[in-house]
Every structure is written in structure tokens, then in C-alpha cells.
Amino acid sequence: MGEFDLIKRFFTRPTPRAVLGVGDDCALLQARAGMQLAISSDMLVSERHFFADVDPRTLGHKALAVNLSDLAACGATPLAFTLALALPQADPAWLEPFSQGLLALADQHGCELVGGDTTRGPLNICITVFGEVPAGQALLRHSAQVGDDIYVSGQLGQASWALQLLLLQRQGRLPSAAETQLAQIRARLESPSPRIALGLALRGVASAAADISDGLLGDLGHILERSGVGASVDADAVLALLPGAQTLPAADALRHVLAGGDDYELVFTAPAHRQAHVLQAAKQAATPVQRIGRIEALSGLRLHNRQGQLLQPTLHSFDHFAPAPQEAKP
């Protein structure tokens, strides 16, 4: 199969909203009056972000989901995306489920595939996604205020836990008792659900937001750093976000929820007087949210338990170029 047949067969679809889709030198989008375009780009590398033998359908889903999650964090409505794909070979048995997983999620969010590139090379998936948001209403990282509450959507840590179990399974060391657990949480790693509806509902409610891709500590840390503030976070509230945490060693559970990454939940802040609005937004988006702490003037992030004891986690969020010991993250 040639390059252009491949594009035609698997990646060319009607684009009723875009002015021009796949097949020309450029795609064309028409922005609506008063709207800003939100843009995000993510690159997924084989054996770093995913196992090479992962189900291509879930990989297609995840490749777009991690980008949509960035739009969610900004409160943007998905519009369109481009897909650049390096493939070791043009294998229809891989491309068909990959494109199906990708396009099913795209359809779910009305996000049109408008262009991209295909080439031969080590498996690499680079998606750039476009959304729209009314001018001035995007949720950003730099605007958390002292006294704001800090919230997290959904659950945390299951993706990291699933990865740990998958690594054991690949080494033939997964206890049979843990197989059910893996089956229950594996989808959290492989098929995350971007929180688009919550992001939209939080426009005008949240003061700052980010998606949790590298771990809560790191991504909340970006909000703190850019806002020039600090935070106090309730470790017990955070641990409650991981169902089954009590079956894990405490240090493992804390690591999964604070620094595991791959959660694709939202962490956001809102003034205390808007708590009812936050809960209303969560209800509207059918997405649970949990208050986990408060923004403080003192810089840095302080983690404490319900007894008020300060914990000293030596955890770091994921960094692709950190010296060690994160080599194992696929």
C-alpha cells in the first residue's frame, strides 16, 4: 500500500465543519467571530509512552485523548486535529483498528481530522489539536489566587497502578490475585476519557486549571509556579481519589496518586465563594470533583494528613529528560 492510498483508506473522512480537510497542501479552518483558537500538540513514542504491542485501537483512542485533555484544561470546544504518523511499515491490520479507535473518539467530540503527514520510521504519533474558546474565557494556569480552593476531577493513580501491574505481567511476575485488579483499571491507562464537558462547564467558574498528565504534584506545581503562589494539599483527600488504595503499601498508593501521571483528569482552582458553582459545573458535566486543598501565599506545595502532620514526599512528576529512575515509563 502506498502513502496516498494509506491516507485515503484510513485517514480521509468528510469534514463538514472545516473549510478544507485532508488532501491539499494545507487544511483551512474558519474561526467564528469572537472566538480564540486553542492549540495543543503531543507526541507519543513507542516503548516510551506505550508498549509497541498495545492494542492499536486503544492507542488510536489515547493519542487523541491526551490532546483533547489539553483542550479540556483550557475550557475549549474541540474543532479539528492533524495527525502525523511515522510507521515501521504500512500494515492494514494495524492501521485499521488504530484509525477506528482514533476516529471514534474524534466523532464523539465532533473533532475533525483535517490533515497531517505519514512517513516511514520508528512508530511515532504526533497529533496537533484545535479547539475554540470565547476570547478571554480560556482557563489558564497563571491565575490561581491565594485563598482559592483546589479541586481534582474523577479519580487519580489508577493509570500508574495499571502500568505497574502491566510491567509485572510482562515480566511474568503478576500474582494471579492481581489479574482482576489489572483488568478493572487497565482502561484508565489505555483509554483515558478527556474531561471536555467539565472544562466547558468550568469557564467563568475556575480561576486556573491544568490537566494531569505528568502527575498531580507536577501539574498542580505548574499552576503554583505560574501563579506565583503555594498550596496546602490534604493527602487523605488525595488518597481517597484512588479506589483500592488501602490494599496497597501506603508509599505506593501515594506515589500513584501524586506522581503517577497519565491520569488526564483536571486540577483546578476556584474562589471559596464559588463552591456551589463548582459543584453545579461538576453535576452539569456528570463528572465528580473533589476538593483537595487550598492556595496559599507561601510558595511551594505542603502535603499534610488529616491530623495536620506535614508529609515530605520525595516524589517528582514525570520528566522525559530527568536523569533517572523513570526509564521504565512506557
Next chain:
Amino acid sequence: MGEFDLIKRFFTRPTPRAVLGVGDDCALLQARAGMQLAISSDMLVSERHFFADVDPRTLGHKALAVNLSDLAACGATPLAFTLALALPQADPAWLEPFSQGLLALADQHGCELVGGDTTRGPLNICITVFGEVPAGQALLRHSAQVGDDIYVSGQLGQASWALQLLLLQRQGRLPSAAETQLAQIRARLESPSPRIALGLALRGVASAAADISDGLLGDLGHILERSGVGASVDADAVLALLPGAQTLPAADALRHVLAGGDDYELVFTAPAHRQAHVLQAAKQAATPVQRIGRIEALSGLRLHNRQGQLLQPTLHSFDHFAPAPQEAKP
């Protein structure tokens, strides 16, 4: 150096035109009223699109140039781009010249780096570029008309010729007499100049356009196919676009100009009665253009010499997934 230090040091710059640049979940662009957004994405893979030991400064230049060339083909004004980068390691001695080459070309075209991604992995550069064009004025591939003249900008075939000489040099088989030739044309392969000014000048003048990235035959072929027309092309006019062609075996010269690729010139069509406008646009853009043939109703591309003899080139444009024999293209 960590991931975020790397981004800060090499890839974070002021973005006076964008609403929001590097550092949040999304970048934000504000489209101007009446404008459409032109989008293109290209992925460059080490040892396929470039030699791994190529000067990183020219690589940075080329990675953006090939994307800007797509904007040129649409007649769009560059606005911004995202950069997703997979790197084997975070090496400042490589990243510094790479970012300098990239950003120097970006500055030249007022194209702001607004976001992206960095990860560890086999060297891979994926740029998505954004331009703007007045609604309805983009140059497209599907609108060539029977009777239109066909033009090519600049020169063709030097990039392909340079690649052939470079491959000989790497094998230690480059004749010393050819070293001067390589030195003269190497920049055409490694530092192409996107024809932005010409693309802008051709709005309202050209009936269809494409950039020549995979070879003239293939890229003109896209125009013909999408426009539902054929073409007659003057082989001698095309050969005249390659200075020094007479020093090459005729088949080699024809292969370089017709199917070499990596030219990043524009091929475009215009009604015969607009010839003066085409020449005026070329003058305005300080870019030479050459008429090479005519659009005809009969589908297919017919190549003939000045004696009217029909040639039968068995050349194909570059296809990353064609079975053979193009494996050698870096």
C-alpha cells in the same frame, strides 16, 4: 537538563502576536475577521528525511521551511507554529544550533513558536504551522482549468542532485571534481527557501498551486488528479530549470528535475490571459518563474521535447511506503 529547562532555554520566546505562547496546556491564537486559518503538519524522521549527523542549524531551518512551503502553496501568511520533538538525549550542543536555525527562519517570516512537546525517543521533528489567508482566496489544488499555463518557480533538481553527491561522499566515492559542485548546491537540499512571497503574490492570479516536495511529476500530478484534468509538459523547459544539467547523463538530469523531490518550489497554473499578472507577481516576489506546459482535457501527464516527441519517463514521485527502490532517500 530536564524537559522543562530544555523548553525554557531553547524554545520559549516572546510571542507578541499570539494571545498565549509556550507554557500552558494550549496556545491561543486570535484569528482576524474575514481570515481563514491555513494549517499544515510535517514530520521529519532521522535517516529518512535527513542524515543523523547533519548540521543541526540547517536541520532546524529545514524542519520549519518544509512547513512554510505548504503555507506558500496556499498563499497564506505565516502566523505561528508548534514543535514536537523526540530526542535521543537532551544535548545543549545540538539543541542550541538547532533552535537557532529554526528560530532564525521563524523570525524571518514573523512565525511565532507558540507550543509543542518534547520527549525522549528516536530523533523525530514534527512541526505544525499556522497561516492566515482571506476567506475564499487560498490557492488550492483542485481548480486548474483546461487551457491554463503551468509554471514552476525557481530551480528544480539541485536538492536531489546534492543528495546523490552526498551519498557518494559518505561512501567515499565522490570524485574530487564533483566537490565544488556539491558545495554549490548543498544548501538547496539542506536550507530550502520557502516561496512565501510568491504564494502571497499569486493570490487572485494562479488558478491552482502546490509545493514541490515529492518531485514535480508527483506534485503536479496531485493538481491534475484533483482538478480532473491532464497536462502537456515541455521536458526541455523543465531541464532548463536545473543549472548544470548538461554535465549530467540525460536520464539523471531528467530524474532530478522531475522526480527528485525536496525542491520546495511552487508549481502553479494560471489562465493564459493572466500571463502578465503572473510575471508581475514573480517580479513583486523577486522569484523567477518559468512556464513549463499547459493543462489539457485528456487526463494524464504527457512529457515531450521541443521537437514534439513524446517521452515516456518511468519516474515516480517519492512515496514513503512504495515497495522500492527509494530506500536510499534520507
